[in-house]
Amino acid sequence: xxxxxxxxxxHLRATGDAPILKQAKFKIDGSDKFVKVIDFLRRQLHRDTLxxxxxxxxxxxxxxxxxxxxxxxxxxxKLVVNYACSMAWG
Amino acid sequence: MGSKTATEAQxxxxxxxIPLQIHLHESEVTTLPSPSPALILAPRIGYLPLLVPQIKxxxxxxxxxxxxxxxxxxxxxxxxxxxxxxxxxxxxxxxxERPWNLTVHFRGYPGNILTPCEGEDSVxxxxxxxxxxxxxxxxxxxxNVMNMSQSDQSELWRSVLNGNLEAYIRVSSKxxxxxxxxxxxxxxxxxxxxxxxxxxxxxxxATIKAGKCFTLGDAVKALLPELFPDKSLPNDSxxxxxxxxxxxxxxxxxxxxxxxxxxxxxxxxxxxxxxxCSLSETADVKLIRIQGIEPKLEIPFAWVVNNLMNPEHFxxxxxxxxxxxxxxx
Numbered sequence: 225x226x227x228x229x230x231x232x233x234x235h236l237r238a239t240g241d242a243p244i245l246k247q248a249k250f251k252i253d254g255s256d257k258f259v260k261v262i263d264f265l266r267r268q269l270h271r272d273t274l275x276x277x278x279x280x281x282x283x284x285x286x287x288x289x290x291x292x293x294x295x296x297x298x299x300x301x302k303l304v305v306n307y308a309c310s311m312a313w314g
Numbered sequence: 315m316g317s318k319t320a321t322e323a324q325x326x327x328x329x330x331x332i333p334l335q336i337h338l339h340e341s342e343v344t345t346l347p348s349p350s351p352a353l354i355l356a357p358r359i360g361y362l363p364l365l366v367p368q369i370k371x372x373x374x375x376x377x378x379x380x381x382x383x384x385x386x387x388x389x390x391x392x393x394x395x396x397x398x399x400x401x402x403x404x405x406x407x408x409x410x411e412r413p414w415n416l417t418v419h420f421r422g423y424p425g426n427i428l429t430p431c432e433g434e435d436s437v438x439x440x441x442x443x444x445x446x447x448x449x450x451x452x453x454x455x456x457x458n459v460m461n462m463s464q465s466d467q468s469e470l471w472r473s474v475l476n477g478n479l480e481a482y483i484r485v486s487s488k489x490x491x492x493x494x495x496x497x498x499x500x501x502x503x504x505x506x507x508x509x510x511x512x513x514x515x516x517x518x519x520a521t522i523k524a525g526k527c528f529t530l531g532d533a534v535k536a537l538l539p540e541l542f543p544d545k546s547l548p549n550d551s552x553x554x555x556x557x558x559x560x561x562x563x564x565x566x567x568x569x570x571x572x573x574x575x576x577x578x579x580x581x582x583x584x585x586x587x588x589x590x591c592s593l594s595e596t597a598d599v600k601l602i603r604i605q606g607i608e609p610k611l612e613i614p615f616a617w618v619v620n621n622l623m624n625p626e627h628f629x630x631x632x633x634x635x636x637x638x639x640x641x642x643x
Contacts, residue, residue, distance in 0.1 A: 259429070281456045282446030283439070285396060286429050296451060313460055 230254045232294045232303055234261060239280070239308040243269055249302070254291030258284050265307050277306045277313060318487055320479045323621035327605050328479040330358035332403045334365075335413040336386075338373045342420055345376040353413065357477045358400025358605060359624055361437045362386050362393060362416075364475065369418060383423035385431070386416050392424050395431045396440040398624055404603045404632040438471050441626050448627035449491055458489045474625045482625060491627055530618045531611030534602060534631065541599050541635060601634035 231251040238244045245268060252260065262276050277283050278297050294303045306312070320328075336352040343349065352372035354365055366384050386393045388406055393416070397405075403414055423430070430436070446456035462470070466485050473482035535542045601608060605622045623629040 279450070281450050281460075283443045284447065285440065285444070287394070 230291065232290050232298070233301060234290070235302045235304050236261075236265065237304060237306045239277075239306045239312050240310065242274075242307055242309045245269075252290055254289065254294065256290050257286060258288045258290060258293060259286035261290070261305055262286055269307075271309065273309065275308045275311050277308075279304050280306050280313060282313070318483065320483055321621055325479060327622060328357075328359060328477055328482075330400060330606060331355045332358060332399055333413040335415050336369055336372075336418050337415065338376065339387075339417050339419045341422075342373075342378055343376050344378050349373050349376050351415075352418075356399045358398065358403075359474065359477065360399050361395060361397075361441075362399055362402075363395050363431050363433055363437050366433065370420075373418070373420070377420050380421055382420045384433075385419050385423055385428055387419070388414075388416055392427050394428065395437065396429070396444075398630065400605060401624075401630040401632065404606055404630075408601075408634060410606075434475075441471065441474065442467070444626035444628060449489065452491055452627075458491070462489070486625075527614045528616070529611060530602075530609055530613050530615050533615045533618075534599070534611070534633070538599075538633065541633075598636040599633060600636045601632075603632040603634070604630065 230253075232254050234250050234252050236245055236248045236250070250264075258276075262274065265274055265276060266272060275283065278293060279299065281297075284293055290303065297303065332355070334352075334354045334356050336354060338349055338351075340348070349372060352369045354368055356362070356365055363384065366382075370382075385395070388402075391406070393402055403410070407414065442459070446459045449456040449459045462485075466488065469481060470485045472478070473485065602611070604618065609618060609622075619629050
């Protein structure tokens with residue numbers, strides 16, 4: 225069986241005064257690490273300092289796998305990732 | 315840890331330490347003779363970056379100019395700083411090495427390999443977020459951690475920093491993250507059937523059946539079924555679990571059980587397996603190590619979790635797997 229990485233739908237949500245993305249939903253390989261989402265956000269928003277959370281709750285370790293995060297914290301078929309320019313849920 | 319007083323096992327865990335012999339990387343030695351290695355006793359439940367204030371004085375006079383970006387390596391492997399020291403040791407030293415010889419770098423941070431670490435603040439942030447993640451798994455939300463007062467949060471972190479178990483219990487018991495008796499609920503999340511990855515996330519649990527309680531062995535078998543191909547699992551539906559938390563929609567792949575179980579007030583996330591990305595049927599579990607010991611697999615899992623978990627409420631299980639080399643003709 226060929227191992228195809230399954231894609232996970234990630235929904236990016238702005239928090240506080242963070243700019244809202246034109247396109248907020250993306251599909252990403254489950255085998256990618258969370259850092260890919262963080263880097264993507266940094267590039268899109270042209271900001272180095274970003275606080276990124278899952279389900280408005282906690283910041284996952286950047287090395288966590290998307291698929292693990294989805295399996296444990298996904299809601300309604302997607303992984304909700306919130307981003308803020310300053311610490312939101314400290 | 316829901317109990318108000320420490321158990322003897324918890325005390326042992328918190329007092330556990332790894333003797334380190336830390337060598338400065340030769341590229342950073344600018345004086346002759348080269349400095350002697352630093353001998354440090356590192357708490358198992360601590361983190362390597364927290365030792366820098368102790369280590370630096372050994373080497374500060376010999377470092378090249380520049381600002382410090384500290385990282386550690388073991389036999390060429392850069393060490394992930396957010397993994398507790400004891401876990402790194404259990405995972406990387408099949409034969410415990412005493413003292414454990416590590417190399418420290420103060421320059422040239424490998425940003426493409428390691429996530430950035432700016433000292434204690436980074437470690438604290440990582441710790442608190444891991445704690446929130448654990449709380450989320452156990453309770454479905456992490457309000458208890460988020461609603462901690464600043465002074466409680468500081469005290470919690472300081473207790474970890476200082477290895478003060480009594481102080482830790484005092485603050486953490488307010489979080490109500492304890493396990494309820496021997497009841498467990500299994501919520502297994504394995505990703506793609508085809509995708510075998512080394513770290514399985516699961517919340518292990520099982521109800522007591524006819525006097526039999528859920529053991530460590532049961533937990534490991536449920537988490538890593540591919541490592542026990544010949545043994546019968548406690549429940550057939552565990553072999554390819556696909557369980558949602560009651561709200562999630564089904565993932566694309568086929569699900570054997572399809573039954574949703576909501577997280578009960580139990581269980582911790584199990585993390586950390588020996589690196590082996592391509593497990594095959596010839597894989598064998600050679601060793602299971604938790605907090606430096608090889609617990610008997612018959613031990614009730616509840617005991618293992620309550621007594622051997624780390625302060626961020628994760629139980630780290632290091633698994634050594636023997637994988638046979640494919641025979642090439």
